[in-house]
Amino acid sequence: MDIKEAIKERHSVRQYSSDHIMGDVRTNLETLIQECNKESGLHIQLITQDPECFDTLLGHYGSFSGVDNYIAIVGSKKMSDLEELGGYYGEKIVLEAQIMGLNTCWVAGTYGKGKCKAHVDAGEKIVCVIAIGYGLNKGNAHKSKDLLKLCSVPEKDMPAWFREGIEAALLAPTAMNQQKFTIGIDGEEAVIKAGFGPFTKLDLGIVRYNFEVASGHKCRAI
Numbered sequence: 001m002d003i004k005e006a007i008k009e010r011h012s013v014r015q016y017s018s019d020h021i022m023g024d025v026r027t028n029l030e031t032l033i034q035e036c037n038k039e040s041g042l043h044i045q046l047i048t049q050d051p052e053c054f055d056t057l058l059g060h061y062g063s064f065s066g067v068d069n070y071i072a073i074v075g076s077k078k079m080s081d082l083e084e085l086g087g088y089y090g091e092k093i094v095l096e097a098q099i100m101g102l103n104t105c106w107v108a109g110t111y112g113k114g115k116c117k118a119h120v121d122a123g124e125k126i127v128c129v130i131a132i133g134y135g136l137n138k139g140n141a142h143k144s145k146d147l148l149k150l151c152s153v154p155e156k157d158m159p160a161w162f163r164e165g166i167e168a169a170l171l172a173p174t175a176m177n178q179q180k181f182t183i184g185i186d187g188e189e190a191v192i193k194a195g196f197g198p199f200t201k202l203d204l205g206i207v208r209y210n211f212e213v214a215s216g217h218k219c220r221a222i
Ligand SMILES: Cc1cc2nc3c(=O)[nH]c(=O)nc-3n(C[C@H](O)[C@H](O)[C@H](O)COP(=O)(O)O)c2cc1C
Pocket: 010, 011, 012, 013, 062, 105, 106, 107, 108, 109, 110, 111, 128, 139, 140, 141, 142, 171, 172, 173, 174, 175, 176, 177, 199, 202, 203, 206
């Protein structure tokens, strides 16, 4: 599976089997997380065999079951773009995990915040977590807003790379499937603007990653 297939096949999965993340898959996942941390300055962590974090009323309300593993997106409160960076690098990990045969679900609300086992150093905070593991199902494709509602470029003026990018952006996960962003074009780059509301900065980073990796062109936040 390549990255574009991973973008199409990724859907939120909330029910997991008890299979552990082991061997090469685990090593590759840990290596990728370390690379992302080095590049971004974030403190992303993989926590395994901890069923407690999702074993809460909120977790059950969110219909999660069997979540024993999760990735905590952690970083310094001093970073002005902490949410956006967390979204960008988290989505990179989510798509690589999909290629490794794992399933995921971004979770900012329905987990036990006080039960998360991430190491949070002084001055840091947990942005959100990502449930990860071997799903009991593959999830379902989300309903999407119309392409032209999220994009300021008429279809006839879209270069092929931009079209690839925007299609991948529409497939990106967003909190409550809100898709509150608009994407435009500026020469050889795309520009993305977040709408108002909870988690829109986190969504912005996620969508930006999908756009860039599918189009091969930079997507700049404005
Ligand atoms: C930043 C963010 C936060 C999310 N928080 C939750 C959550 O608290 N509980 C939950 O069940 N799903 C959560 N989701 C999953 C979204 O509901 C899901 O991504 C969206 O409905 C689109 O569906 P898809 O991921 O299957 O494409 C979150 C997604 C994102 C991107």
